[in-house]
Amino acid sequence: MEDIKDLYVKRNEGDIIWNRVGKEIIIIMTRKKDEKILRLNSTAGFIWENSDGKKTVEDVVKSLCLKYEVEKTKAMNETVKLLNQIKKTELITLSSTPL
């Protein structure tokens, strides 16, 4: 089984729109029977914006550590936790190859 840190992470753009509003990211899932408004805080928003399909989870964590001056293990744990949460809502895709 692959380690999640080596997977490429991409935010899904299908039925989703999003905007940065101040420090937050507002996401709207526009599917007719599954409309939802989600809000990501500053760090979660940073991960979202960096989930472009060209970076691995580890790349994103490295950028996160630089930006917010956090310790790498802590940043990795928080990132994995967040990605597992939003993966359930089909907001992101994880893949072993660039997307």
Place this chain on the structure above:
Amino acid sequence: MGHNSHTLYGGRKSRFIHLTMLPSLEIKFGRFTFSLSPGDNKTIKYLKEHYSICQSYSSPDLSISIEFIPSHPPSLGVERKPYEYTFTNNQFNFGSGLITGNWDSKKKTCSLSVDESLFTPKEIWLFDRFLCRIFYTLSLEERVKGEEELIIHGTGILKDGKGYVFFGPPESGKSTVAQLSHRFQVLHDDMILVNLTENEVSIEGVPFNPKVVERRNGRGELSKIFSLHKSEKTMIEKGSPEEFIRKVLPEIFLPQPLLSEDRKGAFQYMLNFATKLGERIPYYRLFFKKDESFWRLIE
């Protein structure tokens, strides 16, 4: 027949020309004038009362002809789904057959077959919602560069030339605020049209009768915007643009035109609009008890 017929003829060899003038009603909806022709005087009378103040005398931007179809009683097993909407080419079906018709974008005409039960006090809101969609269709077709407009579920009030919007989910107190503000110019107690240009953000009422107050025509610059929270104590707290957007999005009437399935585009327009509004207009949380004292705090 309620039609006023005029027959024109002249000269021995001329052919008769029959001009049938349908009774019609012109209403103002934002920057547009709609001409409604239901074809009978009884309905015109009813609609004149419903759209009383917003009658317009300008030449119409859109002509809507209305034909009635008999209502299906529930016993016939025809299920009414008021929020269903389908379309093919320029034909549409709103509310599972409650309103069907076609839209001609070039001629700016709309022909409707409407279930006759909709033109009653209890059901007219469905026709109002449909008119909102027509408004959006026209608004997006006739878009002016640098201008955007959206309908928000809220109470809009003009006081001393300044505009205030109070919004919130059902039961949050929109009607109460409208009733408590009877001394001022209440534009509407449920739906308010917000117009955003590069230089100004303004508000005006929609043409439908409000729920609990008498509507007054007017338009004014938007000064402050409030989310409503019923409370034992009246107080105002400053909110952030981020919070404003989260709260206001569910209260915006989705700007989706008649012949479009582009929900993503409609949501993007809505989100961009709300973001700009949140950046430009101060937003507050208003906790209020049922008296007029909140106006002193607002001032």
